[in-house]
Amino acid sequence: MSQSFDQNLRRTPLHDLHVALGARLVPFAGYAMPVQYPTGILAEHRHARARAGLFDVSHMGQVTLRGATAASALERLVPADIAGLARQAIRYTMLTDQQGGILDDLMVGNGDDHLALVVNAGNKEADVAHLRAHLGAGVTVETHFERALLALQGPAAATVMGRLGPEATPLGFMTFARCAVAGFDCVVARSGYTGEDGFEIAVDPAHAADLARRLLADPDVAPVGLGARDSLRLEAGLCLHGHDIDTTTTPIEAGLAWTIGKRRREQGGFPGADRILREIASGPARRRVGLRPDGGAPAREGTEILDAEGRVIGRVTSGGFGATVNAPIAMGYVATRAATPGTAVQLVVRGAARPSRIVPLPFVPHRYARS
Amino acid sequence: MAVRKFTRDHEWINLDGDVGTVGITDHAQEQLGDVVFVELPAVGKVVTKGGEAAVVESVKAASEVYAPLDGTVVAVNEALAAEPATVNADPFGAGWFMKIRVADRAAFDALMDEPAYRKFVAEGA
Known part of the structure; x- marks a missing residue:
């Protein structure tokens, strides 16, 4: 990425850490954000499902x-x-x-x-x-837009937190408290955007990189970029504003x-x-549904959804590849009459109508902490 | 060992007689990231230089693969259907996309050789 490209973008408090980790930075919502690290999106996604991923959501x-x-x-x-x-x-x-x-x-x-x-x-x-x-x-x-926010997500998140911030481990799902993590004063929430157990940790920007390094030093933790954040939340059936939900839904x-x-x-x-x-x-006249293409071609955002007779019944709002289900997955809106799981539909990818099925959401069961 | 030539769209081709094997370069697979699906042309399809011949899909996006030369598709790499990640792991070997019968040898010779392609990539293409 060229220097001139970077200068117009805001940087999070973890910017230098991302660079040091070899992240590929892309513009996102006015920030230079890591879309992936050298391990790649699939490996990062699977690490967050298997152990724990650390995300910069500052x-x-x-x-x-x-x-x-x-x-x-x-x-x-x-x-x-x-x-x-x-x-x-x-x-x-x-x-x-x-x-x-x-x-x-x-x-x-x-x-x-x-x-x-x-x-x-x-x-x-x-x-x-x-x-x-x-x-x-x-x-x-x-507003506290300068404050850092880290997400630690995955089945090992609570174990990792037990080692670095044991005050936070009693938190039930969807609760938060002020806690010390690695000695830093933080506000920790038991929440996330992956469908896994995990924590979201707000911290002063001056301490963010040190806290992130301490978390990344744990053998269970690897950095995860926005690419896998998107595929993880899609598998979890969670909406992304501006895509799955907006002022028209x-x-x-x-x-x-x-x-x-x-x-x-x-x-x-x-x-x-x-x-x-x-x-x-x-x-409602239409509903958000899960979609599983029968073949291997992902159906991206904007893809037309047809019923079995070829009539347009909706559009894909998020689509890609689910690394855990190891197949293409998508979400979109269809007319309520076609929204029942099991309904056969078609997705128009590169001009060809391809068979697909309506499936229940989420694609991967949620594994939140029991409160 | 056949000479490998390159396009500005980051495909490679090498010729064995008049049949060229086509794939995408290591630089291309690295830029794409994890490949999760490859759509290959039908055998017998006539392709034109710079025209769309295949599609490669990464986690993030779909990208076209262009024919490096005019020709006719004589074989495709069926193994990529089950193992698309081979494109990442071995782009110049097992990750090949298709074989095309090339009519014009002179057009092959006119493509970039490896030093020229390396320079092209280094200049930020």
Whole structure:
């Protein structure tokens, strides 16, 4: 990569470490990010499923909301139950618009005297503007975009954390706490984006590289880039905003009704509630589904999905190769009548309609820590 | 040992009589990353220099493989269907894509030789 290419991109606190590890850096959401290390995407993917992978996700936006009314104010922007979130618990939700579309998806943690948010890198500036415009005068929005965020993911993650940050190992799935890891002051969440057990670790940028080196020194841990992060989350059936979910999809079409609690369903009061509650009651016109091509050709984002008679019924929103299932996999939206697992469909790749099947999500079972 | 020639699109070809074996270079496989699927032409297909002859898919993306010369496909590497990663492991050997019958020997001679291709890659192509 040329120097001139690099200069327009922001760097995470781990940039020099990525270079030292031999990463291939690519532009992503305005940052120079490692797409892979010399081992390659398949090996990195399989390492995260077999042992533990370390991901730099410092490009994501860390935001703090403060104010006595923060929870009720945020409920005006998201369909999740935030007021009922237990202390130290985390909930996955989305910022919806008036049409029921998804502006972004995010994590919200209850830090007792604040709410801790993590939003997508590509949307963080817009999200903060949206929050500031709509939360009201009683809530302050603090950004911590300089802060580092590392993800340690895989079946060995808890063992590794036991060696370096034992304070964090009692954390249940989707909870977080301030903990020391390798002697550094961190905020650790039991969460991730791979379908595996794991931790997401927020740390001061001055300590990020040292912490990452300590984690990488563990024999179970290898660095994993954005390429495998994408294939891991696809196998886990997790949505990527801007691809599987956006302002043209609703949470119900996307199969995310589980994120909307009973009280919010009864009371509404979030953007797009009319449409979202109607779709909960009577079903959406289309649904996000898993797709397994019969042959070996991956079906990429944008691929047309046809029914058995050749009629267009939808489009692929994420597609590639699942290193754990060792076959091409995809997600997309299809008309509800064709969304039942087992339905035969066709995917148009390079002009040829190729046989494929609708399959349940996820492609690989989740192995989260039991709380 | 047959002379190996190279294209600006990072294919290689060597000739045995009038049949050329075609693959992608080590530089190309390294740039692509892990190869997970290869789509090969039908035997008998007529290919033209610079025209699409095959497709190689890495985890991230699909890329075309172009015919280095005009010719007719006489064989394809069926083993790549089961083991596409051979393209990464042995790009100049077992990872070959196809064999084409080449009509014009002079066109082969005009392709880059190995030192010229190395220089081409070093210059950032």
